[in-house]
Amino acid sequence: MSDLPEHVRRNRMLWDDWARKFVAAGEEAWAQDTPTWGVWGVPESQVGMFPEDLAEKDVIELVCGTAHVSAWLARRGARVVGVDNSAAQLATARRLQRQYNLDFLLLHGNVETVPYPAASFDFAISEYGACLWADPQCWVPEAARLLRPGGRLVFLVNSFLLMLCMPAEDGVAATERLLRPAFGMYRVEWPGDIGVEFHLSHGDWIRLLRRTGFEIEELVEVRPATTATMRYPFVTLEWARQWPCEEVWKVRRRA
Numbered sequence: 001m002s003d004l005p006e007h008v009r010r011n012r013m014l015w016d017d018w019a020r021k022f023v024a025a026g027e028e029a030w031a032q033d034t035p036t037w038g039v040w041g042v043p044e045s046q047v048g049m050f051p052e053d054l055a056e057k058d059v060i061e062l063v064c065g066t067a068h069v070s071a072w073l074a075r076r077g078a079r080v081v082g083v084d085n086s087a088a089q090l091a092t093a094r095r096l097q098r099q100y101n102l103d104f105l106l107l108h109g110n111v112e113t114v115p116y117p118a119a120s121f122d123f124a125i126s127e128y129g130a131c132l133w134a135d136p137q138c139w140v141p142e143a144a145r146l147l148r149p150g151g152r153l154v155f156l157v158n159s160f161l162l163m164l165c166m167p168a169e170d171g172v173a174a175t176e177r178l179l180r181p182a183f184g185m186y187r188v189e190w191p192g193d194i195g196v197e198f199h200l201s202h203g204d205w206i207r208l209l210r211r212t213g214f215e216i217e218e219l220v221e222v223r224p225a226t227t228a229t230m231r232y233p234f235v236t237l238e239w240a241r242q243w244p245c246e247e248v249w250k251v252r253r254r255a
């Protein structure tokens with residue numbers, strides 16, 4: 001633990017504590033056959049997070065939490081590895097693996113340094129995972145190293161616009177005003193919270209992804225359905241219908 005970077009240590013403490021609050025959501029997601037994504041449960045047909053053919057593909061989930069995304073991938077025939085920094089989150093994942101009799105590898109560790117040789121995977125995915133909680137200067141090059149040439153990385157995370165409009169107070173929804181500067185945003189710590197998040201502008205994502213060997217294929221701005229509901233207070237449906245509160249980046253490792 002003491003040799004982990006400071007933000008990784010803090011996020012481990014946070015998630016070992018929060019894990020119990022994510023058990024029910026994990027159980028619900030494991031019970032689903034058809035993937036839905038993000039806080040609004042947007043259908044796979046709308047965002048296309050998964051490649052068409054996953055059978056026999058080597059896939060890594062860069063932060064798996066309770067591992068429901070890994071479970072959906074394994075059910076589609078992929079050889080999956082899920083990585084997570086929280087033993088408590090992985091305990092839920094392992095219990096659900098036993099319940100559903102679904103075996104894939106779960107690694108306890110920091111996604112910024114994954115103990116696999118270069119070019120081990122065809123596909124890497126992250127939903128509110130590495131793309132939110134790990135340092136992009138570390139996890140993006142690590143994802144590039146882990147992927148085979150031509151391999152794809154897909155991640156879903158809060159939109160940059162949401163981060164500009166989100167009050168610092170816990171439980172208060174995003175406003176229609178810009179509350180903080182866009183320039184210079186990178187590491188974000190919310191008051192009273194021990195966790196550390198990372199949020200990048202689109203320009204910073206594009207520069208980092210291209211510099212580390214990725215070509216950008218698509219940026220999907222997620223729009224929930226008019227009937228969508230969600231469990232968190234940080235954005236209203238009215239807001240999310242007008243502006244993207246989540247975004248999906250789809251990039252490919254240069255051949």
Ligand SMILES: C[S@@+](CC[C@H](N)C(=O)[O-])C[C@H]1O[C@@H](n2cnc3c(N)ncnc32)[C@H](O)[C@@H]1O
Nearest residue numbers: 011015064065066084085086089110111127133
């Ligand atoms: C929102 S959850 C993961 C999302 C997953 N899709 C889910 O819904 O269960 C965030 C996860 O990030 C993990 N995490 C944070 N920093 C990490 C790091 N540096 N390496 C690996 N996992 C990390 C936490 O332990 C936590 O399980």
